[in-house]
Amino acid sequence: MISTASPDLSRFLVTFPDFLLYFVCAVTMLMVFLIVYTRLTPQHEWKLIREGNGAAAISLGAAMVGFCLPLASAISNSQSLLDMLVWGGVALVVQWGAFLAARMLFPGLPKRIEADDKSAGAIAASVSLSIGILNAACLTY
Numbered sequence: 001m002i003s004t005a006s007p008d009l010s011r012f013l014v015t016f017p018d019f020l021l022y023f024v025c026a027v028t029m030l031m032v033f034l035i036v037y038t039r040l041t042p043q044h045e046w047k048l049i050r051e052g053n054g055a056a057a058i059s060l061g062a063a064m065v066g067f068c069l070p071l072a073s074a075i076s077n078s079q080s081l082l083d084m085l086v087w088g089g090v091a092l093v094v095q096w097g098a099f100l101a102a103r104m105l106f107p108g109l110p111k112r113i114e115a116d117d118k119s120a121g122a123i124a125a126s127v128s129l130s131i132g133i134l135n136a137a138c139l140t141y
Contacts (some may be wrong), residue, residue: 022075022084029088033067033095034060040096042110055113055121062125066132067095073136087139091132098131099124 038045038060048056074087102124103109112120 021081025081025085026071026075026088029071029085029092030064030068033092034064036092037063037067037096037099041099043114048114048116053114053116055116055118058118058121059113059124059128062128063095063099066098066128066130066135067091069129069132070094070135070139073139077140091135094131094135095128098127101131102127 043056045056045060049060070091071084071088074084074091078084078087105127106112106120106123109120109124113124
């Protein structure tokens with residue numbers, strides 16, 4: 001049977017400002033992540049992507065997802081906006097660490113990404129996503 005009751009808009013009206021605040025902060029953190037991450041990596045992702053470099057797009061795209069997974073977990077589990085922002089900062093540092101680890105495990109990784117080596121982009125992506133998933137799981141409590 002289909003319910004004909006009207007939806008309770010009062011809950012929406014009460015929670016919408018918090019949604020908006022967290023969403024704007026999360027998108028801002030994503031932008032900050034992209035700026036910081038692309039400045040700290042030796043390759044110039046935006047330039048490479050504009051030139052059609054698939055390896056750079058794969059690597060950066062996965063780093064974004066690898067950052068957003070723990071950020072989403074922080075949003076879901078945070079006690080306050082400040083708590084979410086702190087754990088979002090941790091997620092940024094962890095993703096940067098993941099890239100450094102990938103560079104140590106795979107010497108020449110940035111140059112291979114610059115050369116549009118898809119296998120290099122894929123391994124960088126896999127490291128970013130794996131670390132992001134683990135980071136997100138560690139943020140649940």
